[in-house]
Amino acid sequence: MGTVALAVTEGMLHFELSVAHEVFGSAPDAVAVPWYDISVCGPGPVHFGRFRLEPDHGLDRLRDADTVIVPGWADIDVAPPAGLVEAVRAAHDAGARVVSLCTGAFVLAAAGLLNGRRATTHWAHTDVLAARYPEVEVDPDVLYVDNGSVLTSAGKAAALDLCLHLVRLDHGSSIANTVARRLVVPPHRAGGQAQFVTAPVPARDDHPLAALLPWIIERLDQPLTVADLARHAGMSARHLGRHFHAATGTTPLQWLLTQRLRRAQELLENTDDSIDTIAAATGMGTATTLRRHFHRTLGVPPDTYRRTFRSGPRPLPDPATGQAEQVRSGG
Structure with missing residues (x-):
């Protein structure tokens, strides 16, 4: 050639x-x-x-x-x-x-x-x-x-x-x-x-899931089910599924898994937490479960992802905002 x-x-x-x-x-x-x-x-x-x-x-x-x-x-x-x-x-x-x-x-x-x-x-x-x-x-x-x-x-x-x-x-x-x-x-x-794809979180105020989605994000460490989501949203599981597909293009459980993985990405990038700790914080339960879903969805294991996206020590995210505090180096 x-x-x-x-x-x-x-x-x-x-x-x-x-x-x-x-x-x-x-x-x-x-x-x-x-x-x-x-x-x-x-x-x-x-x-x-x-x-x-x-x-x-x-x-x-x-x-x-x-x-x-x-x-x-x-x-x-x-x-x-x-x-x-x-x-x-x-x-x-x-x-x-x-x-x-x-x-x-x-x-x-x-x-x-x-x-x-x-x-x-x-x-x-x-x-x-x-x-x-x-x-x-x-x-x-x-x-x-x-x-x-x-x-x-x-x-x-x-x-x-x-x-x-x-x-x-x-x-x-x-x-x-x-x-x-x-x-x-x-x-x-x-x-x-x-x-390398950032998972979007719908943020429109005019759809029926406007209050539910932030509620889920705040509870990713908990074992949530479709019944839990439907109960909080005040609708049937079938009705919830239709609204989820219209708003996000996917099912409630798949969207929930995507958010869990996105949180895992953030923790891998911004903290030194162990894989076990991150698994618990994202509702995955065990490191084995986290590794399986992470590798299947993102194509690499969590450790490889961390090495790729960590350039050095970073501040922990603020629990209230989810944003990392800005750290300025001294003069």
């Missing part, structure tokens, strides 16, 4: 473009293998704020590349240019390996390259991708998906994960690890993008 073409037009995100150019643009020191021949292909100059990028070639040159990379598409509500879509499709038809980074998946989907295939994009846009292109099997939980000739990544940093994966495929793990060390990133991250 010697030649890499970056497909760019106005409306592309510069971060993903820069990531791809950094990985494939120059060989790391002490790597004695032929490196990639990289080029930027586009219909004309591309502007990123005050910066201007002049492509090396037109989009027609994509079909000559071994690998075509489509960076993130800035505005997913705007259809990508027909010329870009057609050029990407033509490149794939000519045998190129086509890769999207972040929301670049919308370009591949518009080209029909994701039909009948599993794919991903940034977690904030997976629902839109699935609704707009129902023939695509959208997986919101992974960092990237490799279908062989078509690959897609989740958002931002996951673009780097996929680029390193390509180097690993082409040159082996040792060289991919060398590239990762140069970039000061892990060669392979555990888990999926679910661990």
Whole structure:
């Protein structure tokens, strides 16, 4: 896979473009293998704020590349240019390996390259991708998906994960690890993008659950049942379930589990509490139960999550507000 073409037009995100150019643009020191021949292909100059990028070639040159990379598409509500879509499709038809980074998946989907295939994009846009292109099997939980000739990544940093994966495929793990060390990133991250998603808590004042949801949040350490929730809300369990689905898109117990896991994430990030203590504080009962649900939902065990998201000692959250006190370092 010697030649890499970056497909760019106005409306592309510069971060993903820069990531791809950094990985494939120059060989790391002490790597004695032929490196990639990289080029930027586009219909004309591309502007990123005050910066201007002049492509090396037109989009027609994509079909000559071994690998075509489509960076993130800035505005997913705007259809990508027909010329870009057609050029990407033509490149794939000519045998190129086509890769999207972040929301670049919308370009591949518009080209029909994701039909009948599993794919991903940034977690904030997976629902839109699935609704707009129902023939695509959208997986919101992974960092990237490799279908062989078509690959897609989740958002931002996951673009780097996929680029390193390509180097690993082409040159082996040792060289991919060398590239990762140069970039000061892990060669392979555990888990999926679910661990980076903040679980929303509906806060509207006009729905029937407005008083119930805060009541639940304050009692996550208690063994709550659907009957308990329905009793507090003053409605039947079936009626409660209908309101929950309308307000949150899920069942009462699944929403409750999501909030328990979110509280566990906060405690792992902000305290030194043991897994047993966190299990009790979140109503999970035992560390074994917490580990099982945490790993199944977030893709990593609690200890791994804590190592990833703890950068150092942090203050405990205020019991009254749930917010950590701001600590200022001395002069």
